[in-house]
Amino acid sequence: MTGEEIKNLINAASAARMNAYAPYSGFYVGCAVMTSDGVIYTGANVENSSYPVGICAERSAFAAAVSAGEHNFAGAAIVGGKGSSLPEHYCFPCGMCRQFIAEFCKEDFPLILARSEEDYQIHTLSELLPNTFYLTDIKSSENP
Numbered sequence: 001m002t003g004e005e006i007k008n009l010i011n012a013a014s015a016a017r018m019n020a021y022a023p024y025s026g027f028y029v030g031c032a033v034m035t036s037d038g039v040i041y042t043g044a045n046v047e048n049s050s051y052p053v054g055i056c057a058e059r060s061a062f063a064a065a066v067s068a069g070e071h072n073f074a075g076a077a078i079v080g081g082k083g084s085s086l087p088e089h090y091c092f093p094c095g096m097c098r099q100f101i102a103e104f105c106k107e108d109f110p111l112i113l114a115r116s117e118e119d120y121q122i123h124t125l126s127e128l129l130p131n132t133f134y135l136t137d138i139k140s141s142e143n144p
């Protein structure tokens with residue numbers, strides 16, 4: 001990914017974060033995922049009074065992209081933290097979201113964890129989710 005694309009993704013994730021619905025945790029997260037063709041889809045966390053019903057920003061963003069027919073992705077940015085001001089820390093995706101992303105993205109897929117346009121770190125998916133359980137683990141020649 002180019003520096004420009006990384007900046008665009010971070011800005012899209014920050015903007016999506018403003019739409020987070022997080023009255024219970026006060027933790028606002030935005031995610032932006034870019035397809036291989038350069039199209040950006042975004043999502044925010046949406047909480048619920050029945051807590052487990054809520055959804056994370058990452059799954060919101062990827063579900064939006066997949067629902068639009070996209071299956072090929074180049075990278076994703078995540079911006080999250082308490083309140084609506086600049087996040088104090090990098091927001092790592094939760095385990096469920098790592099598994100969700102792994103359904104569609106390869107081991108070297110870059111996840112950009114950002115506090116701002118200039119302040120970010122990049123981790124590959126396999127760094128965050130080694131030894132992933134894949135579709136190929138379910139469907140084998142003995143078990144088609």
Ligand code: THU
Pocket residue numbers: 022025027028029044045046047054055056057058080091092093094097
């Ligand atoms: N959350 C996300 O949206 N993404 C993450 O990677 C971590 C957690 C949300 C879920 C919940 O709405 C709030 O942050 C606090 O856990």
